Amino acid sequence: MNGKEDVFQFLSNKTENVKSLREVVIESLREAIITGQFKPGDSLKERDLSKAMGISTTPIKEAFRILEHEGLIKTLPRKGTFVSELAETNIEEIQMLRGVVEGLAARLTAAKASDEQLKELEKQIEKMETLLENEEVDDLIEENTRFHKMISDAAGNSMISRVLMNISSFDKAFRRRALMENKEIKAGYSEHRKIFDAIKSRNPELSEQLLKQHILRTVTDVLKNKGV
Amino acid sequence: MNGKEDVFQFLSNKTENVKSLREVVIESLREAIITGQFKPGDSLKERDLSKAMGISTTPIKEAFRILEHEGLIKTLPRKGTFVSELAETNIEEIQMLRGVVEGLAARLTAAKASDEQLKELEKQIEKMETLLENEEVDDLIEENTRFHKMISDAAGNSMISRVLMNISSFDKAFRRRALMENKEIKAGYSEHRKIFDAIKSRNPELSEQLLKQHILRTVTDVLKNKGV
DNA sequence: ATGTGATATCTGATATATCACATAATAACA
DNA sequence: TGTTATTATGTGATATATCAGATATCACAT
Missing domain, CATH: 1.10.10.10 (Winged helix-like DNA-binding domain superfamily/Winged helix DNA-binding domain)
Structure with a gap:
């Protein structure tokens, strides 16, 4: 059937x-x-x-x-x-906001994600690695976004998901530009891998810090390249 | 006229x-x-x-x-x-979310508040001190809320204000109960004073940490007293 | 007893009409 | 010419009607 x-x-x-x-x-x-x-x-x-x-x-x-x-x-x-x-509103501050909220999501995910969710995250990071090796940029960008969403969803808090969705609808154009830069793609993967490792090792504090720093660094780099 | x-x-x-x-x-x-x-x-x-x-x-x-x-x-x-x-949704996690967002607001306020805004904050914390000394509990609760709002507004970021407003409408009942406890009133003032001092001394990092810790401590205390 | 098409009902989506407050324009008066 | 009163217009708020998709029920054939 x-x-x-x-x-x-x-x-x-x-x-x-x-x-x-x-x-x-x-x-x-x-x-x-x-x-x-x-x-x-x-x-x-x-x-x-x-x-x-x-x-x-x-x-x-x-x-x-x-x-x-x-x-x-x-x-x-x-x-x-x-x-x-x-x-x-200052786009840099929006990203700082996103950083602290996604950082909290990473903390909660590290604290309580199920083994199955961790497996899904591992599959995802491996998929991103393959795409990086094959230099399939468009697909990698999409999977990077999915990686962030998986962490936020695994936090299991609807309010956090909602806040991030509202931020996302606001800065979609910015984030796409950030992810398109070649340098970002490589540095981004490296950081994503560290974030996943911290979550996997059930380290809430480190997970939060790494995800915050990851988002804040991308905004700093993008603004540098814009000559702002 | x-x-x-x-x-x-x-x-x-x-x-x-x-x-x-x-x-x-x-x-x-x-x-x-x-x-x-x-x-x-x-x-x-x-x-x-x-x-x-x-x-x-x-x-x-x-x-x-x-x-x-x-x-x-x-x-x-x-x-x-x-x-x-x-x-x-887990009320403790909502408060953690509020903590990281208000902490960021404190950081931005410390970084860029005008001298006039700092003066207003100083007036406010002094008003709260007077109310504490006179044990005017209801008014102090109201002024505590105003103090938090002044910090958020001084951060000058509409998205942060908006996120906090949404959180606020969701957990209004919780926060009122938190502020009504006598112990909280005294500990709360002490922490509010430290937060203000950190903002006044233009220390973004410390401002953020203190406000985050302040909010997270109140939720921990309330949940302890609830026997949760 | 079961399957199928027709019909009825439920529910949100949308269109249109009217209400009511706020402001602009015009008329009347000193 | 300035002031005040009246009327017209603009705009969002709300009421009501109708549309259209989804589901439930009915009627009939097998």
Whole structure:
């Protein structure tokens, strides 16, 4: 029966994978704000966006609620909705924030990850090693991100996962640039291996420190290369 | 004219201070979920809540968006909305998360707070000392919270403020209990004073460590007293 | 008793209308 | 010309209707 299901896989069109209008609006506006197309202080109007996107104000309104919760915009009741200052937040400090939160995740993972989770992490780090040797850069970048996510998930704390997801949606463009640099790829693997070793040896303190330092070093390097 | 405005302050009914239906729903549901009235897996239905609260589904729907973004509930399109597992997240780990984020805030504050901000912090810690001497417990609790908020705000990073606000809305009940214990009040002041001194002396590393340790100690003490 | 198609019901998604506060523009008056 | 009152407009908040996917139930054939 399982084989039969696979045969019809191509027919699948589950609505769980289909994006709602609200999600489309969120992603569009978030991208426009973060990349500077909308600047702090700019006014966003429900009816204008509704016309521009050819949809009703309802998904626009719902998207505003989420973006406001993320701090990217601010709504004053019956006065207007404006892009907030958050979009100009210091990217280095965002990475420091990410560093301390992922560091804590590494600590918790070292303290309580199951043997199975450790095995999965080991498989992952080995996969990354193979990709590094074969110089398959695009795949390595993707697996690096997965490695970080696996650590965060293994911490088993939904609030930590949520905070990191919010940070991630904010600095996606930055992190991709960081990982693309060739030097980063090699140094990054070396650090990832040390992080995994610390987790495997059940050393919470060291795990936290290594992951914090790893993230803070990548931001320092990227900013150096930018001439900032 | 300014004096006149103050005289009539009690008449003020500015809509900026009036809670929207959406905000009322958010707070009601969040409280019900966090305190266990709604349990993970429970179904929340827009039309049921609409009838129960005597309002339309629109503010219910918007509240759902926010609570989902906070991770407290999960909506499956056209299937239903359910209370998530987040509400059962380990409270100690939440406090550890708060510790690392507030610690980072203290570090940034020590690094870049203006002289004026330092003066404000000094006024605040002195106010807290007076309240401690006079044993005005309720006011001291409130000023302690304000002290933490001043440090976070002085860090000048909107994302950090936002993360802490989300954590705060989640563990408000816990923190109030922590601060109410008499022992905590005295130990808490001592630690607050050390934190301020570290910030004042522009020592980012020490500031971060002290604030982290302060928060982690309070959670350890509270859990000890709970017999957990 | 079981399988299948048709129908009904449930639930969130979205569209549209209306309300209500805030501000701008215009008219009236001194 | 300046001030005040009135009206119009703009914007978000909320109510209500309808759509559309998902599931449950019913009716009928085998």
